[in-house]
Amino acid sequence: MKTLYLTTSKEDIEQAAKIIREGGLVAFPTETVYGLGANAFDEEAVAKVYEAKGRPSDNPMIVHIARASDIGQLTRLLNPDIVELIDNFWPGPLTLVVKKRPEIPDRTTGGLDTVAVRLPESQAARDLINAACCPIAAPSANLSGSPSPTRAGDVAADMDGRIDAIIQGEDCRIGIESTVVDMTGDVPTILRPGIITAEAIGAAIGKAVKYDEFLTEGSRHVQLDPAAGVDEDDFAPKSPGMKYRHYAPKADMLIVEGERQKVKAEIERLKNLNRQYGNKVGVILFEERAFIEAAHDFFAQLRDLDGEGVDLILAGALSETDGVGFAVMNRMLKSAGYNIVRV
Ligand code: TXA
């Protein structure tokens, strides 16, 4: 398949929208990461998304809409908390898991009776959805398991020849995927952390919000300790995407965690040691507490280091007491396959 390269001009967006209407696949920019879009109500088109990504087909997709009122096409049940979050955070990087309308194909939601909905802030994304006249189901536009693409070139590297078109927009402002919050239970539950933190969500609705147990500090340590004998699948995470190995660079990766000066020294030591044995080493070390910058750069740095052909990536852990730091560490731990040393 020859992939068409488009801009964010009105004519090009029209052309992309036509491709979506006709059941094709279009990658497009959002403020978080690039998405790979298909008509959410077209089962065959959605099936092609899984194929293009090489993704397990039980993994549900986020459905993107262009205005808040369109959520009515996807769910019949809007409680006051959901409405409060829409008012506070849309358009923006917050995905709400709500009870789905029966009309939404099972393929879009991975057979769940819920649907994940997001109204992106990105103008190009909203123009595309508007022009297509349908909600757009879109996972991140990377091959399954690879780092999410935050630049048009990253999308091309993974998807050229596999999809109909790529809208080449700006680099993504945020750089990590949206926060996913399950609004179907008694207590709103964060299924995937992001730049909109649990604290911010709790403050908006005036009640406590919890993290899915799969994300908590406790489960992290269980996962880190193979001797504990707990299989990751046993956690049965509510967000099915969390159970697959994710965001992995081609290189091996090791996280160094501890007091700042010790981390720096250990990374230096490990770098030299590995180089002596002929390994090409790359380092990811953000300024202390520069969480927003870390979110913006993390996936791009993984891809750049892979481009340089490094064998090993050494990364400095971020503080997880900050909500955004926690969100970036969630990605970093997965990228490294939970390979971590403490100093
Ligand atoms: O920022 C983002 O959210 C980007 C851009 C393109 O909007 N999209 C994205 O999609 O990251 P994806 O497919 O890579 O991640 C969707 C996540 C997965 O972890 C999936 O399991 C979860 O959302 N999810 C989707 N529908 C769900 C549902 N009904 N219940 C629980 N989790 C769901």
Ligand code: MG
């Ligand atoms: Mg993804």
